[in-house]
Amino acid sequence: MVRTFFGLLLAAVFGAGSASAQVTNGGFESADLGVIEDLASIDGWQLTVNADVDPPAVFEIVDDAQEGEKALKVTVAASGANPWHIEATAFPVTVMPDGTYQFSIWAKADEDGATATFSVGNQAFNEYAALRDNVDLTTEWQEFTFEFTITDEETEVRAPVHFSYAANVGNAIYIDGLSIVDPEAGATPIVVEAEDGDLGSEYATATDADAGVDYIDITTDVTETTGGAGFPGANRTATYEVTFDAPGWYDLFARVYVGASTFDDDSFFYANDFGDQDPSVADGWIVANQLAAAGFTTPDEFVSGLGAEGAEVWKWVNLSENNFNDVPADSFYVAPGELTHTFTIGARENGLLIDKLAFGRSDLFYTVTNLDNGEPGSVDAGEPIELPEQPLGAGLEKFIGNIYSPAQTEDFEFYWNYVIAENAGKWGSVEGTRDQFNWGGLDASYELAQENGLDYNFHVLTWGAQQPDWISGLEPAEQREEIREWMEAVAERYPDMDVVQVSNEVLRTHNPPDGQNGRADYKDAFGGDGDTGYDWVIEIFRMAREVFGDDQRLMLNDYGILSSIQAAQEYRGIIEDLQAEGLIDVIGVQGHAFSTRSGAPITAVLDLLGETGLPIQVTEFDVDGNPNRSAFVTEAQSDANQLRDMQRIFPLLWEHPSVEGITFWGWRPGLWRNEEEAYLVRSNGEQRPALDWLEDEYLPQFRVANEAEVDGAVRLLSTAPNPFSTSTRVSYELREAADVSLAVYDLLGRRVAVLADGxxxxxxxxxTFEARGLASGTYLVRLQAGDAVTAVPVVVAR
Known part of the structure; x- marks a missing residue:
């Protein structure tokens, strides 16, 4: 429930802060489950049924709750003469004369059509305010709220709920979470010093004298003690008693320092709820991981979202707003009348220092300064960021995608229409321990694509880097068996993929699995260099084709290709060897900023690879704003640098007829080229000028060409089907009579078919375009009507 509308609304109603909760047992949590025989036995409530109600209503504490674990169920068999003849009254409710309060309650019924009245009044039954006129209840929980002011000298008031209505006969009504609080209370976060907890024996306290920070640190790594990947273990927990000022939803924040080992120093556990937790059981613990690429340090920054600070700096992270390590995060609920709670954290990796924990209202926004100083939060975080109405690639013949990683998922579907998992798809991330699979990140990336109707590219089956450590020590036959099992597991788990990257960075000076420089060592298990110099690549592709079948598109991917004709020629040789056996369907070229510097032969390389007839994807594209990581480059200069290079590079890639799409390798702060400032939006979601240019100026011209008129005279519609094997239908519209030339060209500019002329x-x-006799590959359908000209690519795939 991480800053959802429901969570915001509920927190705004409940509040928090210096005022105490006004209602005792508003959520019935202190009552026992079951039918209530003694109507006077429920703490904080007066339950009544008048004598004229026959048979009488039945009151019961049940576990069908909106908040917490319990709610009150009232089953009505008959109604009395007045609504209050069946009544549940919260009493006494503590208030202050002249005080203004917010009333909130949740209610539902077994069947639609039930009704109730909610009110607040003094002990003389004079109401301050009410919700009446037969408030309709449905089978879904609804929240009912109103504000009231104490107009007399009362310090204890009544809050009755009336059920005696004819509409309720034969039905059951449920109420939960009654709260009456000062709506202005609770803007101040509850801040806890980490060293003030009950610390396990493996924790140590220390001081960072330069920063003036007292902190806790774990003295043992997770691999050296009783802990595991999913639980902290004995002697590795820190427990705190936290007293809240009022009920409501709270986000959890932590001020941490990630050590020099970065991603080996950046994780810990925290409990997923209040109360005691078993340190030896994974259930009940959330892993906060990848903190090396998260957090905020700038004083006036709101600690909302992921943030982008790195290691070796004290920073605040919002744990409730982020799915670190692909484990769902959550906010924490404080029930009315239950304001003191036990909360526990646990150690995972050593090298992560913890200074403070803080709980802040989920409906408010807190800056770094607010959390540092325990200051009230704000109702909003400035002007809301306006999200685009459609993804960048919507309505275009080519896609524009991005990576799935915890730092990059927020608002993903608003910008991108193609998905690649970043580190989550690498074999070492999935099967770091033999036969123990962690599919969490991959599942999440695939679900993102499935739920939003996006194409999916699997990255990556085999590679020299980020492979399981255990694979290199096996015999060649075992290595082949394990790699086939890995492929088969992927094929079975993810049946709907556009492309599977079979191998990555295979050029001999890049990252082949040859055992050199710390790389995995299984190249020889697939034939080594052999006669082609890359027999092992061909053999791995043969295995992939057997496993995934002819209908699955397979890709080879590599870096440094766009910057070197020599590398591109060597790469093309491997591709042609794979083509000879029908083993490759798509060429991948990484488009990292170091490959696309001024002078890179981008077009020549694309032409060279395009001559194979295979479509090309630019798989890992980024554009730096501060390529040298200079401390003297201002934000404005970084924006200008990125915009200039985006305008230079992107059109060369996008407009090449062989390129079928471009995938950025991150777009939010926290991406891999974060220090080079390659992100396209800032930490608050504000778009940088390079993204504005793509969205507002450059891409719309292609959307118009594909969907609407060209010079107001002609409209060339998408071909269908596309790709195709034998024939496809081409549709077009003319605004007025014209001489038409509709022809098809290959990528060398040779006309291969005339579809209309006259x-x-x-x-x-x-x-109809009949492609019999033509090789597989990309072709251009070109339409000229008078002076208007347009074209669309089509793909022949066999």
């Missing part, structure tokens, strides 16, 4: 009337037309 005068045609205004209106809709269709033509």
């Amino acid at each position: 005068p045609e009337a205004a209106g809709a037309h269709t033509a």
Whole structure:
């Protein structure tokens, strides 16, 4: 429930802060489950049924709750003469004369059509305010709220709920979470010093004298003690007693320092709820991981979202707003009348220092300064960021995608229409321990694509880097068996993929699995260099084709290709060897900023690879704003640098006829080229000028060309089907009669087919492109009507 609308609304109603909760047992949590025989036995409530209600209503404490674990169920068999003849009254409710309060309650019924009245009044039954006129209840929990002011000298008031209505006969009504609080209370966060807890024996306290910080640190690593990947273990927990000022939803924050080992120093556990936790059982613990690429340090920054600070700096992270390590995060609920709670954290990796924990209202925004000084939060975080109405690639013949990683998922579907998992898809991330699979990140990336109708690219089956450590020590036959099992597991688990990257960075000076420089060592298990110099690549692709079948598109991917004709020629040689056996369907070229510097032969390389007839994807594209990581480059200069290079590079890639799409390798702070400032939005979601240019200026011209008119005279619609094996239908429209030339060209500019040639009337037309006899690959369908010209790519795939 991480800053959802429901969570915001509930927190705004309940509040928090210096005022005490006004209602005792508003959520019935202190009552025992079951039918209530003694109506006077429920702490904080007066339950009544008048004598004229026959048979009488039944009151019961049940576990069908909106908040917490319990709620009150009232089953009505008959109604009395007045609504209050069946009544549940919260009493006494403590208030202050002249005080203004917020009333909130949740209610539902077994069947639609039930009704109730909610009110607050003094002990003389004079109401301050009420919700009446037969408030309708449905089978879904609804929240009912109103504000009231104490207009007399009362310090204890009543809050009755009336159920005696004819509409309720034969039905059951449920109420939960009654709260009456000062709506202005609770803006101040509850801050806890980490060293003030009950610390396990493996924790140590220390002081960072330069920063003036007292902190806790774990003295043992998770691999050296009783802990595991999913639980902290004995002697590795720190427990705190936290007293809240009022009920409501709270986000959890932590002020931490990630050590010099970065991603080996950046994780810990925290309990997923209040109360005691078993340190030897994974259930009940959330892993906060990848903190090396998260957090905020700038005083006026709101600690909302992931943030982008790195290691070796004290920073605040919002744990409740982020799915670190692909484990769902959550906010914490404090029930009315239960304001003191036990909360526990646990150690995982050593090298992570913890200064403070803080709980802040989920409906408020807290800056770094607010959390440092225990200051009230704000109702909003400035002007809201306006999200685009459609992804960048919407309505275009080519896709524009991005990576899935915890730092990059927020608002993903608003910008991108293609998904690649970053580190989550690398074999070492999934099967770091033999036969123990961690599919969490991959599942999340695949679900993101499935839920939003996006194409999915799997990155990556085999590679020299980020492979399981255990694979290198096996015999060649075992290595082949394990790699086939890995492929089969992927194929079975993710049946709907556009592309599977079979191998990555295979050039001999890049990252082949040859055992050199710390790389995995299984190249020889697949034939080594052999006659082609890359027999092992061909053999791995043969295995992949067997496992995934002919209908799955397979890709080879590598870096440094766009910057070197020599590398591109060597790369093309491997591709042609794979083509000879029908083993490759798509060429991947990484587009990292170091490959696309000024002078890189981008177009020549794309031409060279395009001559194979295979489509090309730019798989890992980024554009730096501060390529040298200079401390003297201002934000404005970084923006200008990135915009200039985006305008230079992106059109070369996008407009090449062989390129079918571009995938950025991150777009939010926390991406791999974070220090080079390659992100396209700032930490608050504000777009940088390079993204503005893509969205507002550059891409719309292609959307118009594909969807609408060209020079107001002609409209060339998408071909269908595309890709195709034998024939496809081409549709086009003319605004007025014109001489038409509709022809098909290969990537060398040779005309291979004429579909229409001569005068045609205004209106809709269709033509059929028969591709029999043509090689697989990308072709251009070009339409000229008078002076208007447009074209779309089509792919012949066999």
